Amino acid sequence: MLPIVAIIGRPNVGKSALVNRLCGEQDAIVFDQPGVTRDRTYRRAFWQDREFQVVDTGGLVFDDETEFLPLIREQAEAALSESVVAIFVVDGKLGLTAGDEEIASWLRSQPVPVVLAVNKCESETQGLTLAAEFWNLGLGEPFPISAIHGNGTGDLLEKVTEYVPSMDEWEEVEETKVAIVGRPNVGKSSLLNALTGEKRAIVSPISGTTRDAIDMVVERDGKTYRLIDTAGIRRKKNVDYGTEFFSINRAFKAIKRADVVLFVIDVLDGVTEQDLKLAGRIIDEGKAAVIVVNKWDAVEKDTHTIYEYQKIIGDRLYFMEWADRVFTSAMTGKRVDKILDLIDTAAEGHQKRVSTSVINEVIEDAVRWHSPPTSRQGKQGKIYYGTQVTSKPPTIALFVNDPKRFNDSYRRYMEKQFRQQLGFHGTPLKLLWRGKSLREGEKMGSSNRATKV
Ligand SMILES: Nc1nc2c(ncn2[C@@H]2O[C@H](COP(=O)(O)OP(=O)(O)OP(=O)(O)O)[C@@H](O)[C@H]2O)c(=O)[nH]1
Ligand SMILES: Nc1nc2c(ncn2[C@@H]2O[C@H](COP(=O)(O)OP(=O)(O)OP(=O)(O)O)[C@@H](O)[C@H]2O)c(=O)[nH]1
Known part of the structure; x- marks a missing residue:
């Protein structure tokens, strides 16, 4: 598996255009490899002696002015946790937005270096002016680029590949x-x-x-x-x-x-x-x-x-x-x-990643066989969805109406279902039970990550 570079940003800033620029316009090479979530598409890229794969995390959508949708954030954090560096793409034509600031402050709390790309900067002189205001994000130098025309992408890659290990170094990590x-x-x-x-x-x-x-x-x-x-x-x-x-x-x-x-x-x-x-x-x-x-x-x-x-x-x-x-x-x-x-x-079980759709199939099936417990007031536990947030050890977040409704025996049952259906042999498996309305709770445990390089 090659080192991963994650592309992050709001919708419509030009993330797909940048991926095409970095990886070539030819059909997406989808890596069907174990240990990599199938929800995301990984494409191979080269720059000088460095080889890596690029993953587009999808647009970071907000459910209101300040918060990401939890599932999208989980997904993005899972992508970041396996990346050596992230490219944060912003829209230079549009200028700095509140959403960019929100993403920047979240990115600063993530354990991965970030390179800032200011897209849609077609003209060189104009580009530098457009990019300047993005210094305010506190993520270091903004690189003006045009994903569509290719301007500035060399300088951007030069910076990005500083964080991409050579194949020799990478093998040692593996x-x-x-x-x-x-x-x-x-x-x-x-x-x-x-x-x-x-x-x-x-x-x-x-x-x-x-x-x-x-x-x-x-x-x-x-x-x-x-x-x-x-x-x-x-x-x-x-x-x-x-x-x-x-x-x-x-x-x-x-x-x-x-x-x-x-x-x-x-x-x-x-x-x-x-x-x-x-x-x-x-x-x-x-x-x-x-x-x-x-x-x-x-x-x-x-x-x-x-x-x-x-x-x-x-x-x-x-x-x-x-x-x-x-x-x-x-x-x-x-x-x-x-x-x-x-x-x-x-080792395989420890680094295994399973796609969100497969996790939810297992949940659906498990709940059908054995419904979650009901409280004395007659309220039943409900699992809305689950997603694997990290590996090493594999950790699955389950978003539920009320974690208190899920007793130990049901939690053990759920773990057993995941193990039976998905493997995770030889490794602990962590389940995080999170109340859907508890924002603080959702943040827990999302940044534990094996340090790479
Ligand atoms: N002028 C200009 N427009 C661009 C550039 N890159 C992308 N665009 C335009 O911006 C729009 C969005 O581009 P995408 O690459 O689809 O953006 P995205 O960030 O992947 O969007 P989502 O898939 O919604 O997250 C399209 O209309 C592109 O043509 C660029 O370098 N210059
Ligand atoms: N019969 C038998 N004896 C063994 C086996 N493995 C180790 N021993 C013996 O057990 C003793 C301790 O073995 P070591 O390999 O030094 O054990 P260790 O765990 O490294 O010991 P410490 O250095 O004290 O931590 C030695 O006398 C070995 O010969 C085995 O498979 N069968």
Whole structure:
């Protein structure tokens, strides 16, 4: 998947014209790729050595003078959350409008750089004059352009591509980041060796994290896995901290940086209190996970079956039902190969995006099977619509008449429906229940975003 550049602006400012200018007039190339919402059209563009895809977010319509329609804002925020830069298009002929100001102030709260394009500036001298008043938006230099005639688009692209990483840099961002965590002695180092052993492992210290954090990179079938802070796993081998020492803080840091957490448990000990603490953290951070139940070779196969262990672990970790479990032996290498497959599945679920229309089909169906609860006053819960607002972890906002009417059991039911119909395997799935009239509530959770580059 290429880096994404989002086009934002009020209706009729010339967004489509700009997309055509940047991507060529030929038929839209629609990227049918997993991980990208199908509601939006992605088209490929080039500028010098940079390659990217452009997405038109559709016009930002207002329901009154000052507020976006919530659904449109959700959609735009979802588009921004996966973009490396946004081009905010305004109409130079029309001049600065209240709507532009509103969009600008919203854009300033979004975690993405913005380049301001003042469109419909056909003549160069006139263009600079028209563009000048847009400095007031506080988004830096306004670039006068004519999307139709092409004036000024070179300078605009020059600026925009400052934020578009080269393909080399981008590939690094596309790696799956994996943290191996677990209590002392569960076999983390042994698993690390088993995972990296025969494959060519490159040890690469990376900047910006704990000074002595060392990541190891494993490649398989053209995919890259960055095993995070392997120094933290190995270090204890050299220093005698005593058996009780366990740097949970270091584990927490590794979890934070990861996409997928390999949560290692010792089958002989089962799930301990410390394990529950780690599990809780994985969920709080919204990370995908694979539960690795290690030392399977040490289990007496005559007296216990894998199903018994599945059950014991499943009962204790009932709140991580969504995570795959694999029973391994780092010592004999049994099922170690399977771990990377499970990481792939979990990473896929974690970054999955589903279109609004599909989400609403699932809701419609779910409600038909099982109506939302009715309050004592006889008022029934109503779901107006839902939309996926972000990924990593996948987060679906449900707009309802009154969130209080939806009890835990109905919320669990809904989550289960989404999982059954749409997958989201190996990852937490967040549902945000929002009252339609609560504007503040709608703003919640809309800007969490994995930082790109
Ligand atoms: N003079 C001039 N007109 C332009 C330019 N770009 C677009 N227009 C005109 O502005 C109008 C809107 O252009 P679109 O590209 O459809 O605008 P949009 O922002 O995609 O509109 P929505 O799809 O409604 O969000 C059309 O009549 C275009 O011909 C330009 O560079 N110069
Ligand atoms: N039987 C058996 N023993 C294992 C297995 N994996 C690891 N061990 C043993 O368990 C002990 C701890 O293994 P490590 O890999 O050092 O565990 P760790 O989780 O890295 O330990 P800390 O560095 O203390 O956090 C060692 O004696 C290993 O030989 C396994 O799959 N089966």
